[in-house]
Amino acid sequence: MLEIQGLVKRYPTGDRALRGVDLTVPEGQVMALIGPSGAGKSTLIRCVNRLVEPTEGRIELDGEDLTRLHPRSLRRARRQIGMIFQEFALVERLSVMENVLSGRLGYVGFWRSTLRRFPQADVDLAFDLLDRVGLTGFEDKRADALSGGQRQRVGIARALMQAPKLLLVDEPTASLDPKTSRQIMRLITELAQERRVATIINIHDVALAKRFVPRIVGLREGQVVFDGPPAALDAARLTDIYGDEDWDERPEVDVDASDAAEPSEVAA
Amino acid sequence: MTAATRAEGQRRWAPRPLIANRTARWLVRLLVLAYLAAVVATVDVNWVRVAEGIERSGRLLGQFLRPDFASRWSDSRIGILESVTMSLVATVAGVLIAIPVSLGAARNLAPLPLYLATRAYITLSRTFPEVIVAIVFVVMMGFGPFAGLLTLTFASVGFVAKLLAEDIEDIDDGQLEAMRATGATWWQVVAFAVVPQVMPRFVGLSVYRLDINFRESTILGIVGAGGVGATLTTAMSRYDFDSAGAILILVIAIVLVLEYLSGYVRSAVR
Ligand SMILES: Nc1ncnc2c1ncn2[C@@H]1O[C@H](COP(=O)(O)OP(=O)(O)OP(=O)(O)O)[C@@H](O)[C@H]1O
Ligand SMILES: [Mg+2]
Numbered sequence: 001m002l003e004i005q006g007l008v009k010r011y012p013t014g015d016r017a018l019r020g021v022d023l024t025v026p027e028g029q030v031m032a033l034i035g036p037s038g039a040g041k042s043t044l045i046r047c048v049n050r051l052v053e054p055t056e057g058r059i060e061l062d063g064e065d066l067t068r069l070h071p072r073s074l075r076r077a078r079r080q081i082g083m084i085f086q087e088f089a090l091v092e093r094l095s096v097m098e099n100v101l102s103g104r105l106g107y108v109g110f111w112r113s114t115l116r117r118f119p120q121a122d123v124d125l126a127f128d129l130l131d132r133v134g135l136t137g138f139e140d141k142r143a144d145a146l147s148g149g150q151r152q153r154v155g156i157a158r159a160l161m162q163a164p165k166l167l168l169v170d171e172p173t174a175s176l177d178p179k180t181s182r183q184i185m186r187l188i189t190e191l192a193q194e195r196r197v198a199t200i201i202n203i204h205d206v207a208l209a210k211r212f213v214p215r216i217v218g219l220r221e222g223q224v225v226f227d228g229p230p231a232a233l234d235a236a237r238l239t240d241i242y243g244d245e246d247w248d249e250r251p252e253v254d255v256d257a258s259d260a261a262e263p264s265e266v267a268a
Numbered sequence: 269m270t271a272a273t274r275a276e277g278q279r280r281w282a283p284r285p286l287i288a289n290r291t292a293r294w295l296v297r298l299l300v301l302a303y304l305a306a307v308v309a310t311v312d313v314n315w316v317r318v319a320e321g322i323e324r325s326g327r328l329l330g331q332f333l334r335p336d337f338a339s340r341w342s343d344s345r346i347g348i349l350e351s352v353t354m355s356l357v358a359t360v361a362g363v364l365i366a367i368p369v370s371l372g373a374a375r376n377l378a379p380l381p382l383y384l385a386t387r388a389y390i391t392l393s394r395t396f397p398e399v400i401v402a403i404v405f406v407v408m409m410g411f412g413p414f415a416g417l418l419t420l421t422f423a424s425v426g427f428v429a430k431l432l433a434e435d436i437e438d439i440d441d442g443q444l445e446a447m448r449a450t451g452a453t454w455w456q457v458v459a460f461a462v463v464p465q466v467m468p469r470f471v472g473l474s475v476y477r478l479d480i481n482f483r484e485s486t487i488l489g490i491v492g493a494g495g496v497g498a499t500l501t502t503a504m505s506r507y508d509f510d511s512a513g514a515i516l517i518l519v520i521a522i523v524l525v526l527e528y529l530s531g532y533v534r535s536a537v538r
Contacts, residue, residue, distance in 0.1 A: 049443050079451030089446035093464040102460050106451025114459040162450060 001027040001198050002048070002166055007057035009043050009222075017043040019222040020057070027165075028196035032164065032209035038200050041202040044219065045168040048200075049081045050074060061166060076100050078107025082159030082197070084188070086152040086171040090158075099127045103135035103161025114240050122161070131158040134188060149180035152158040156187060160190040160195070167192055167199040174204060187210045206238070308381070332513035335460075339512040340503060347489065347496030348518055350413050354488075354495055355481035358417050361480075362424025363474045366432060369425060370443040371432035371458065376444065386429070393426030398484050402493040413494025420481045431473055432466065471537045475530035482526060486519050 002025040009018040025031060033041050046052035048059055049067065056069075059066045066077055082103070091114045104122045105113055114119065130139060133153040138146075146188040152172060159167060162261060172188060173181035185201075189212045192199040203209045209216055210230035216225030218233075218241035225240050226233065235247035287293045372378045372386035398419055405415035439462060449459040459477070489497020496515060503512040 008505060049449055051449060075451040075453065077451075081449070083446065083449040085442060085446060087442050089440075089442035091443050091447070091461055092440075093467070094460070098460075102447060102452075103450055105447065105453075105456045105460065110453065110455050110459070113456055136366050158446075158450075 001025060001061060002200075003058070003060040004044075005046075005058045005060075006159070007044070007047060007059065008055045009047055009226050010071055017222055018047070021219075021222070021224055023217065023224060023227075024197045025166075025200060026194070029215060029219055030192045030199040030201070030213055031215040032203050032213040033217050034203060034206055034209055034241065037204075038156060039219040040222040041219055043222075045083075045170060045200055045202060048166070048168055049078050049083060068221070075106060077191075079162055080165045082162045082164035082167045084152070084159050084167065084169040084172050084268055086174045088148070088155045088175075090146075090151055090154055092142075092144040094143060094148070095139065096135065096143060096154050097126060098129070099143050100129060100139075100157045100161055103158040106162065115147060128159060132159045132191070133157050133248045137230065141197045149178050149184065150186050152176065152180075153187070154216055156184075156191065160197075164197055169199060169201040171202050171204065172207065181208060182211075189213060206233070220267050277290065279435040282370055293363045307383035326499075328509055331509035332516070334510055335514035335517055336508075336510035337514040338500060339355055340508070340514070343514050344496065344511070344518065347499040347515070348522070351482060351485040351497075352522070354413050354416050354486045354494065355420060355478060358420030359474065359478040359481050361417075361422045362477065365421070365425045365426055369429040370432035370436060371462075375435035376437055376441070377454075377458070377462070386433075390426050390430045390433070393422055398423050399487065402488045402491050406492050411492040416485060416488040416493035416495055419493055420484060423484070424477050424481060428473055428477055429484075432470060435466045436462060466538045468534065472530065473535045475526070475533050477493040479526040479530060480520075482522060483519075500504055 003024075004021055004023040007018050007021040007023075009015075010016050021040075021044060023044075023059050033039055033044065043052055044145065047054040048061075050069075054067050057067065061080070061152065062079065066074075066075065069077055091102065091131075095100075098116065101113075101116075101118050101122060104118060108118055108122070114211075127139070130136060133154050135150060135157070138150070138154075138194065143151065146154065155172075167188075169188060173184050176184060185203075185208055188199070188201065201209070210233060214229060216228065216230055216233055217224055218237070220241050226237050238247045239245070279366070283430065285293060287296060340397045369386050372382045373390055375383055378386070401422055402415060404418040405418045409418065442466065443461045444457060447457045452460065479514070485495040486497050486500065491493045491499050493497070500512060500515050503509075503515065
């Protein structure tokens with residue numbers, strides 16, 4: 001369904017963020033993209049909906065090459081591609097309902113959307129999605145009055161409003177606490193599977209990825225270095241992706257021990 | 269841990285001076301002081317005239333403090349109304365024109381050629397003081413408030429467009445990208461991501477510009493561009509300081525009202 005071939009991205013600064021990436025995501029598959037900071041994860045998914053212009057290569061969505069689209073057809077393609085952001089990217093001063101409805105902008109004309117006269121079907125879908133993400137009754141709250149977890153739920157509802165074929169998710173949990181992170185990951189993966197939306201999730205938390213996602217792709221310095229099920233991702237493969245580190249050590253124990261041994265920490 | 273190994277009492281710290289060399293530093297300070305002293309010494313004050321001036325200003329102030337609203341009332345009333353109308357219409361017209369100009373002058377929304385063109389226009393309209401522009405419009409359109417109206421509109425466009433464009437450039441890119449990613453058109457992105465973010469500043473700017481326009485409108489009469497300025501200068505040049513005082517009090521009152529209005533409106537749009 002999504003087919004990426006030989007994708008290269010060079011930024012004007014000279015950074016070679018992607019060095020020939022091949023990746024295929026079948027319809028309805030949920031996959032996680034992991035890799036160290038600067039590996040090119042954000043660049044990769046932003047190339048797909050052309051928030052970043054790819055330098056070379058093809059990106060085909062159902063046979064249509066997205067890299068060659070002109071503005072009008074690019075907008076048509078974009079409305080089939082939902083996106084969820086680390087910093088939520090809600091329009092802060094608008095209500096939850098307006099934010100969710102903004103997912104329909106690609107389908108609704110300028111005046112109807114600007115005057116907030118969205119079709120009844122869209123409003124119904126918005127209410128259904130708000131129920132589904134656990135924000136029943138939040139429609140008139142302003143986005144800037146919500147907690148991080150609630151904002152991300154609005155972000156998820158907005159992306160699904162597009163009725164997308166493909167969902168691009170850039171570190172959905174990096175600004176959230178561990179419990180909320182799990183809830184959000186569960187929500188995204190469930191919804192994607194329910195609606196058979198192909199999904200790419202960029203994520204730093206490997207444990208979270210392994211728990212919720214059936215396929216993991218590892219990116220390092222702009223190249224795919226791992227592609228397989230969570231079970232295949234052992235210490236050796238993690239070293240391939242991230243570099244040397246004792247992957248089996250238990251971090252909790254370590255943190256406690258070093259805290260106790262550090263008197264200056266107590267004073268602070 | 270290297271800092272902690274230094275002995276207690278040796279850990280002094282002061283910000284780095286701008287000029288590293290101690291002697292050079294003092295020399296620069298001395299030179300600056302000497303220059304200031306020399307400048308003050310060259311100012312040639314005629315103390316006799318200052319004394320006369322103080323005496324005269326006492327009388328003048330006395331007259332201002334006994335304002336005479338009656339003798340030039342009909343002129344002042346017409347003038348003030350003209351000023352208010354001029355500034356209101358100019359603000360509305362100026363702001364309406366400034367909106368598209370500011371979108372073109374925001375680098376994060378506009379392509380480069382449009383950006384350069386609108387920036388050039390803004391710079392042009394901000395270069396000349398209102399009075400100069402007014403003289404030009406008086407020459408073109410003849411005496412009267414229409415020339416003043418054009419002047420204030422012209423100046424408002426540059427002012428509002430510049431400040432608004434800067435606010436638009438400062439908005440959160442994440443929200444812009446999120447709207448673009450939904451497949452929204454350029455105008456929809458403006459309506460959903462830009463407008464909500466700049467609305468409070470836009471309203472504040474407009475009310476502030478109304479305030480400026482009203483104050484400017486009291487000057488433009490001096491060059492024949494309408495408003496209360498004509499009556500004010502006539503009164504002054506005939507030494508009717510009591511009438512002039514009355515007009516000034518009216519102007520101050522209206523500026524005060526605008527000040528409160530702007531505070532109120534700004535807190536209402538949050
Ligand atoms: N706008 C940009 N201009 C220039 N270089 C950029 C830009 N964005 C990213 N890069 C560079 O491209 C490389 C990949 O960045 P990218 O943001 O895609 O990495 P990432 O895997 O998402 O990292 P993180 O996990 O920290 O989000 C980095 O070397 C980065 O410096
Ligand atoms: Mg990233």
